[in-house]
Amino acid sequence: MTTTDPETQVPKRGPDPVQGMGMLIGLLFLVLGALELMPGVSVGEAPSRTLFGVFAVSGAWTLVHLLTGAAAVFCTRSSRAAARFLIIAGACYAVVGLAGLLPLPRAVTDVLPLNTAGICLALALGTAMLILGAGWLWRRPERRR
Template identity: 75%
Template sequence: MTATEPEARVPRRGPAPVQGLGMLIGLLFLVLAALELMAGSATGGGRTVLFGVLAVSGVWTLVHLLTGAVAVFCTRSSRWAARFLLVAGVCYAVVGLAGLLPLPAAITDVLPWNTASICLDLALGTAMLILGAGWLRLGPARRR
């Protein structure tokens, strides 16, 4: 190659960074669900507190388990991983915002919230939303 020829772009092989982040978040949710199961949240004993901080229940355990499984499945493609992060980020941000509202007792009995749970939902939702939207915003030429 001479100095006047433009440098050829060699496609980068391997997973995109968004796939790794999606896998990391998926594994985080799966570990969180496993810890909730070990804490006894699926026994139906009502409100359980994980590590003395996070309020969990059987429904939250199921939601975290499904979120982790879907995240791991969606990391097969960078586009799917980014879309998962965007959709899940919106869902968790909305759930976190809903935790700030006065809700009927029927909802708060099934989905227990405390300050730590609301902060975790808002932080995870915002982070996933930013990562997913930022990756989808990039054009195909600028992705790798």
């Protein structure tokens, strides 16, 4: 049985799927950033730290992941904001993944280290976020009243 709003007698709907996906991705980034701060999970010394021994991390990556997660959670208040966040953040991560395939100066790779696993993850996550966000905006769901 669905609940109804007494003023309009229209069934209340829950959050849109894009909001749920945005929240899930935001929580993923927040957990990822928190794991990067834990000494037992991130292994190695400052220039060559790895998360789970696989993904190259740094203090800048930790900050980026925490800020991305916080922005994603904030943007899930509306479906349009969640979709736009997914497009913008997805494009940024896809560009980072593509940039990882290029020979970058050492100054860049010291701040934002990328290894093969990190490049694949950035490309996959960026592409998935782009598809989710663009698919939702392209679908143009009806506005709630």
